[in-house]
Amino acid sequence: MADRHEAALAAAHLRARAWLDGLEDRPIAPRADAETVKDALGRTLPDEGEDADAVVLRLADAAEPGVMAMGSPRFYGWVIGGAQPAALGADWLVSTWDQNTAIRAVTPGVVAAEELAGEWILDLLGLPPTSDVGFVTGATMANFTCLVTARDAVLRQAGWDAAHDGLAGAPRVRLVVGAERHDTVDHAARMAGLGAPRVVEADDQGRIVPAALAGALADGMGPAIVVLQAGNLHSGAIDPLAEAIAIAHREGAWVHIDGAFGLWAAASPRTRHLTEGLADADSWTTDAHKTLSVPYDCGIAIVADARALRASMGMTAAYLQTAASVDHADPHDRVPELSRRARGVPTWAALRSMGRSGTIALVDRLAGSASRLAIGLAQLPGVEVLNDVVFTQVCAALDTDERTDAWAEALRTAGDAYASSSRWRGRSVLRFSVSNWATDDHEVARTLAAASRALATVR
Ligand SMILES: Cc1ncc(COP(=O)(O)O)c(C=O)c1O
Incomplete structure (x- = not known):
């Protein structure tokens, strides 16, 4: 063989x-x-x-x-992590073992590593240790998993059993989001049958405005879900979580936090203050394939009330021989899929390889590199950094959209560094998302040199 x-x-x-x-x-x-x-x-x-x-x-x-050399330490496109060595090696084993990771008793080897990874993530992020953790393909599916769970829970509280009676005729669930939530929140909400969200104002860094949130919630009745954001993909900004969660909970809403990359700010003493109040939410999304630099694909859905997650995602079938109990769900009870690869195992390997101090150092290195990149970019002639660089994202622009786009194109064509283009606050921007474990001061210096050479070609 x-x-x-x-x-x-x-x-x-x-x-x-x-x-x-x-x-x-x-x-x-x-x-x-x-x-x-x-x-x-x-x-x-x-x-x-x-x-x-x-x-x-x-x-x-x-x-x-x-x-695309997405693993390059000078790749800053979209929000894409690299593949750190232990995680890549573990990923090879996951493919080789080829475990259908649905049932605890059937694939205990990989389930053990996934469950430990889940516990370590809760610990590193300061989330309630009794939360349940599901490994999905990415933040989109983590948002979906959490929103379905939230929907069922708030409807249950309103006396409606969505699992039995479906959504037709159910009380309308109000979904309230900030103006700069990630588009996948709307996508997940659509798939969850929640329809279009009520959008409330965000400030100049994209953070939800608490007073606007309070107004939107007061302006209606019935079950509600509020989605907050930890990590705006243009500014890196994190919503004022403590204040917004308190407002939402006063109105009886379920609070979900989309922290695809920004949730990791909670792991480091240097950035933790940005996430104050984080643990008081009801569910959280993050990705391992971004900040943690675990190979694609690995998203993480976390729900404080484990029973709520299992009520929405759990299933039984005689042939599966499941042994789920209240204390120990099977992996498939935490995610939409039944069959799946053991995608949480490379996350275990990344965390085991870095340890607590290495994980904190990774978060600090990414945020520190972003800040040094921003300082260097702002010193280039005509370049403006548009955001307050609080975490890992930097948005830069020239005086006109045409010149910004030409600069971006020249940088990408030369091939030494890669940043993607976007529009933010009415302007074309060149976005640098520092998300690769190997990006350090040396690579930042090479990136700035490449950005400067590309700039010289723009008339
Ligand atoms: C805040 C936020 N949410 C959700 C997503 C979607 O993540 P994924 O592509 O892993 O589904 C992203 C991607 O960058 C993001 O930044």
Whole structure:
């Protein structure tokens, strides 16, 4: 059996090593588009098969020109973490073991690592230790998981059993969000049958305005969910959690916090003050594939009331041989999926490899690099940093949208550093999201040099 895998795994190892070795210096953006890669892969399904190692080598040869070097320490696009070594190694084992991680008694080896990872995350973030933790594909699905749980819970409180009676005829659940929530909150809400949210004002950094939240909640009756944000993807700002949670709870609302990357501010004594009040919410979203630099895909849904999560996500079937009890749910009782890979295991490996001090150092390094990047960018001629850099995001712009876009394009084309473009507060911006475990002072200096060279090409 092992012999049958040997050549394919050796080929994969060889090409993975070459990819990782080249990551620091290769141009970051892909050089081939998807159609070119299809040509290189071969478009027609051949009649005859091919040896496994040849398939792996064919894939590496054909696809690599189209692979973005997202693991580069100078990659700042969207909000994308790298893959730190222990997590990557563990991820290989997860694929090799190929455990269908649905049932505790069936795959105890990987469930143990996932459950420990969940406990450690609660500890690092200062969240209630009795919360339950589900490993999903990303923050979008974590938001979905938590919003479905919230919906069912507030309806239950209003005397409506959504699990039995569905949503038709149910009291309307009011969903209240800040003007700069992430778009996936609306997407998750739509999938959860909550419809469009009531949007309340945000301040100049994108933080929800507590008085506006209070007004919106007072302006209606019935079950309510409030979604707050820890980490605005343009500014990195975190909503005034303590005040907003108190307002929402006074009105009987469930409070969910989308902290896809910003929840990790709570792990470090240097940034923890930004998240004051965090633990008083009812549910939280975060990602391991962002700040923690765990390979895709791993999102984390956390719910303070474990019974509520299991009431919404749990299921039974005679053939599954589940052993779920109130004390120990099965993994599938915490997430929408039944079958899934053991995606929490690389998170365990990342945390075990860094330890508490290393995790704090990671958060500090990302925030510190963002702050140094902002200082350096602001010293470049004509560059303005638009946000207060409190965590890991930096938005920079030139005097006109055209010049900003040209600067961004020149930077990406040169290939030494990659930041993505966006629009924020009515302007084109070049966004630097510092989310890779390997970004440090040296890489920040290289990034600033690349940004300066790109700027020189803009008329
Ligand atoms: C605040 C916030 N929420 C949700 C998401 C969506 O995350 P994912 O792509 O992991 O689903 C992001 C992505 O950047 C984000 O920044």
